[in-house]
Amino acid sequence: MIFERERDHMLAKRFLRSVVFATCGIAIFVAAACGVDVDAIRGPKIEELYLVIIRDPDAQLLALEKGQIDLLSDITRPVDIERLASNEELSLSLAQGFHAFFLGFNIRKAPWDRVELRRAIWQAIPRNQLVRDIFSGYSAPLSTFLPPASPYCAEDLEAPPYDLGSARRTLQEAGWRYSNGFLVPPGEDLPLKPMKILSPTAQVAPTTAELAQRITASLRELGLPMDVEPVDFSTLIARLDEHAFDSYVLAWQLSRDPDSLYAFFHSSMDVKGGYNICGIHDDELDAALEALRWAPDEEDARLAARRAQKLLSEKVPMVPIYSRYFVTALRKEWKGAVTTRIATADNVWSLLAMEPEGKMRPFYWCLPEEPRNLNPFTASSAYDWQVLGLIYDTLLTADPETLEDLPWLARDWKVETVSSGDGQVTRLSFILRDDVLWQDGEPFTAKDVAATISFLKEHRVPRFWDAVSDVEAVTVKGNHEITITMKNTSYWHLHQIGGLPILPAWQLASLESWQIWQPIRMIHPQKRNLTMLVGTGPFVFSEYRQGEYVRLVRNDLFWLMSR
Known part of the structure; x- marks a missing residue:
């Protein structure tokens, strides 16, 4: 959470400046707006907003190309980005946001409660190779517990390089041994029992599913009897909320503030439905996180954030994997979208400002997963809040x-x-x-x-x-x-x-x-x-048809409407 204007401008300067992003020999045009005058925005002009539920990524692309949806967010596969970039009916916007993808462990139980195992796993995952193979330059390996875009990211803290041999030695020095290729914990006679990595399905999140498979292969190579358990997103969240898992992979869209460190890793947040999913309880880490949370000024906040990240690098409750760029495609017939170096077109400012060429018609925005629930007290997924965030406002x-x-x-x-x-x-x-x-x-x-x-x-x-x-x-x-x-x-x-x-x-x-x-x-x-x-908020809930869409209508009483 950022207070001082000077630091905000420094942060903005760290983001992508170019309006052309080149990868794999193809130049991707990126719509970028400078000097957005948000004070001049009045709206919304859109009268009907459909959040169209399309879970399959290939079906999402076809729907966009056929004009069945107007906006598609979170395009991750390089081949899809290149395909859409060549479509003259679409404009693409790209921004480096506060995305972070982690492999998490349930350290409330064995074997994940052993820190040497978690450290060895970090060494055994070839993060650079994974990111290069899967994202072709649209993502960066993550070496700490905040994304590089964060002004509080401790970029000088280096992650351990990939070294499977060193990972095995780390375990053997701590008393682990091997039996038929599988790890046997110190003081035990039998190898580890089979365990699962929870992952979204390939239908909903193909890159995450592929990462889960590749990470699982790395863990098996280390000697862990791991398999992937693909589940639908709502089931995954429910299992994490109930602490009913061994390990998991999950991406987070974090905020401009480093408050995720406290939420994810302070012992007080280890409650069912809370954000301390891994279940870490550590007095030394708690003290650093409390110093961050109650920092009286920016200098103390920066010092505490770095201290917390250093401790997390030692205790490894989760393994950072990558942080990606955001790419959004919008049909060109819609004018007025707000895009900046830190925001693609899929934002509330765009929904307030946009209108179509010619006659007004409904706006169709792809929702890649069912909203788990639309109870503002218990809603936790980005898909829930993609709906609720247009209905409720903040100060x-x-x-x-x-x-x-x-x-x-x-x-x-x-x-x-x-x-x-x-x-x-x-x-x-x-x-x-x-x-x-x-x-x-x-x-x-x-x-x-x-x-x-x-x-x-x-x-x-x-x-x-x-x-x-x-x-x-x-x-x-x-x-x-x-x-x-x-x-x-x-x-x-x-x-x-x-x-x-x-x-x-x-x-x-x-x-x-x-x-x-x-x-x-x-x-x-x-x-x-x-x-x-x-x-x-600017839109009123009208209807939810499971598997089809959520329909919102313009709030004609919204305070930014001309009355």
Whole structure:
């Protein structure tokens, strides 16, 4: 989470500057916009938005080429990028984002609880070769626990080079031995039992599935009796949430802040449904992560982030594999897409600004997987939030070019360090817009913000606990002013609170079983044309047909619409 403008500009300069990306002898045109004036954007202009569910990558390409969808995100196979680049009806945008792909272990149980095994695995995976073979230059090997785009990435920390012989020696020096080619743990008589790597299916994520197979082959070569267990994405997430796995491969889209380090690796986050999927509990690491989370300023934050990454490189709860570029294809008949060095066309700014040449028609965006659930409290996948993120809003947003904080539901804010009791704490003050309405026509007020924060904290909702656990008090002044006092000081509190999706207070007051809430199956008590999925965002939920599409319609009450 980034506060200072100078650092934002430094970050932006580190991204790709060229509008032509060459690989495999083919020049890929990349649509890039400079100097995006987000203040001038009004919308959305799109009246109907269909998130079309197409799981098979080949079917996605055909649908785009035939005009059945207008936008396809996350194109990963080099052959597909080259194919689409030659299509004169399409424009491609490319950006280096905050992507990171890891091999993770369930270190709550043997044999993954042995650090020498995890270190040996890191040595036994030929990451450079894998990335070169599969991505042909559209990705980079990842050597630490933040992507290279992050200003907090400790790039000077080198990953161990691929060396299978050294990996075997590491294990043998720790007391491991071999029996018929398979590893026998120290002090045991029998080889390891067969184990599985959870992976998305090849139908949904072909490159991930291929990586899982190649990684499994490397682990078998090391002496681990591994096989891949391909499962659909919703099952994979459910298994990880329940800690019912041996190991897994998974890609993450991280944020501009290094808060993923705390969420992924602090012992307090090891709860079912929490982000500490690997289950690491380590006092030394916890101390470094706490120093990062509660860093009072940028300098301390950078030092703590580096310390945490160094410890993670020693303890290896996950193995970093690669970070990739994002490539998105858009049909050229749609004008006004917002693309920058750090954002491809698949962003909310584009959905606000775009309109077709000629007569208005629906916009069709490919959703490569079923939304697992549309409960904002338990939704965890990117596919869930591709829908929910267009319905719910946050207090702040980020500039698509510089990543600077921008006003959203809050039109102004202030961050203070104040004295409280025996020490100092952070106090956040927000002045809210007075022209925002909920999608049912009710005014948005500070009471909604207060109710959201209080509900998330009172119920310890795992997905948001990291953001609200340090809230000490929430004070509402009138309809459009709110102050949140934290228990301590932290450089990150503004983004953690400012990034929460806000829900209406009247819903939260009567909501009991939030874990099993199904708002799309419940009709709004006053507005029969609405479900209980009511936000302040630019689009309103209309319909979900499993296996076909999610239909959203324009929110004509949205505050950026001309009224």
